[in-house]
Each structure stands twice: as structure tokens, then as C-alpha cells.
Amino acid sequence: MRNTTITLLLLFILTGLSGQTIKSSLEISHLIGDFYIYTTYQDLSGNRYPSNSMYMVTTKGVVLFDTPWDSTQFQPLLDSIRIRHKKNVVLCISTHYHDDRTAGLEFLRINGVKTFTSKQTWDLCKKYNAKQAQYYFLKDTSFVVGNHKFETYYPGEGHTKDNIVIWFDKEKVLYGGCFVKSTESKDLGNLADANPTEWEQSVKKVLKRYPSPEYVIPGHMGWGNNTGLQHTLKLLQMKLK
Numbered sequence: 001m002r003n004t005t006i007t008l009l010l011l012f013i014l015t016g017l018s019g020q021t022i023k024s025s026l027e028i029s030h031l032i033g034d035f036y037i038y039t040t041y042q043d044l045s046g047n048r049y050p051s052n053s054m055y056m057v058t059t060k061g062v063v064l065f066d067t068p069w070d071s072t073q074f075q076p077l078l079d080s081i082r083i084r085h086k087k088n089v090v091l092c093i094s095t096h097y098h099d100d101r102t103a104g105l106e107f108l109r110i111n112g113v114k115t116f117t118s119k120q121t122w123d124l125c126k127k128y129n130a131k132q133a134q135y136y137f138l139k140d141t142s143f144v145v146g147n148h149k150f151e152t153y154y155p156g157e158g159h160t161k162d163n164i165v166i167w168f169d170k171e172k173v174l175y176g177g178c179f180v181k182s183t184e185s186k187d188l189g190n191l192a193d194a195n196p197t198e199w200e201q202s203v204k205k206v207l208k209r210y211p212s213p214e215y216v217i218p219g220h221m222g223w224g225n226n227t228g229l230q231h232t233l234k235l236l237q238m239k240l241k
């Protein structure tokens with residue numbers, strides 16, 4: 001009996017501790033090789049809501065794909081990367097104009113990071129007073145940074161007019177941003193700027209162009225399996241019925 005009580009007590013203490021860890025404001029998870037997913041949070045109608053971004057370590061420094069959503073985590077992210085990898089962040093690409101992708105662009109620029117978006121995103125950032133990148137690209141573009149290569153792809157409208165995805169051919173990683181819903185998502189989320197009809201066609205284009213990704217990273221919630229695109233398509237088809 002006494003043992004049971006002690007075990008239970010210990011369980012409560014451990015649960016309490018892990019509860020605290022889960023509430024950390026910046027979470028960094030290793031994905032594969034040089035790829036890491038980092039998550040920050042914002043309060044969304046009383047709920048703590050996560051937003052995923054990614055970074056990749058190269059021989060020429062670290063590349064961010066989207067910025068933290070939570071502005072208190074801009075500096076901690078740079079510090080964590082420097083401590084963990086002994087490298088600076090050299091480049092950041094944001095995948096659409098909403099602030100869960102762009103909030104940190106100005107901070108990064110001031111800290112010597114080259115920041116990029118598509119021209120379409122750049123224009124929308126300006127129009128809606130979001131943080132703007134320093135540079136833009138006019139069409140789908142391949143980037144080479146140190147030992148890594150990736151390409152940006154604009155499939156058409158979806159979650160927003162300007163959403164792009166990023167493809168890492170060698171590692172078969174598809175970074176989807178908010179264009180891709182997590183298989184944990186039960187709905188399409190914030191549709192204020194979305195075009196569900198075109199989104200369906202855009203998802204099909206991405207599936208055709210990148211038919212066998214090993215990893216598919218959504219803008220929000222879990223990335224535990226690689227069927228986020230198919231799940232997004234299913235949610236869209238339910239919505240459009």
C-alpha cells in the first residue's frame with residue numbers, strides 16, 4: 001500500500017514536471033539530418049496555439065524557413081541555434097505574409113540575416129502592414145546554401161493568395177507552411193484570406209510535383225506522418241461539398 005502511495009506521488013511529481021516542459025515558449029525538435037522544427041505559441045481566443053517553423057544547418061550557416069510567431073522568442077531562437085550548432089543564422093525565407101510566418105523578419109534583418117519572400121508576399125506584407133523581407137524573388141527559385149539545396153514552389157492560391165511551399169529534393173522534405181494542414185487538424189483553420197476552391201487544385205499540383213515526400217511539415221500542430229497534403233485535400237473536399 002505504502003509503495004503504491006509513493007509510486008502515485010512520484011507519478012504526480014513527474015507529470016507536473018513534464019507539464020512544465022510542454023509549456024516552454026520555444027520548442028526545438030530534431031527532424032532528420034540537418035533539419036529541425038521549432039515551435040512558438042500565441043494565445044488564440046483563450047487557447048495556446050502552436051506555430052511550426054523549420055531551420056536547416058549548412059556548412060555556410062543556418063537557414064530559417066519562417067520566423068517565430070511569438071516575438072519574445074526571436075532572440076532565444078538565435079541564441080539556441082548559436083549554442084547548439086556554433087553557427088549564425090544567415091538566411092530566412094517566409095512562406096506567406098501572415099505574422100505567424102513574418103513577425104521576425106525585421107528583427108532578423110537588423111541582426112544581419114538576409115531575409116526573402118516572393119514578390120507577391122512582399123507586396124501583401126506592405127499592403128497589410130506586416131514585417132517585410134529585405135529581398136524578394138519573382139518566380140520559383142532554387143537556393144544553394146553551403147552543402148544544401150532547395151527550391152521554392154508557388155502552386156497557386158490556398159490558405160492565402162501568396163502561399164509557397166519549399167522542397168528539399170535530397171532529403172525528400174516538403175515544408176508546407178500553412179498551405180498544408182496537419183493530420184491532427186480537424187478543420188482548415190483560419191480561412192479569412194483563403195480560397196478553398198483554388199486551394200484544392202493547388203494541393204493537387206503539389207502532390208503531382210512532389211509525389212513521394214518522406215516528411216511533410218504543416219504550419220500548425222503535429223508532423224508525425226507524411227500525409228498532410230492528402231489530409232488537406234480531404235478537408236477541402238468536405239468543405240466544398
Ligand SMILES: [Zn+2]
Nearest residue numbers: 098100178219
Ligand atoms: Zn498559419
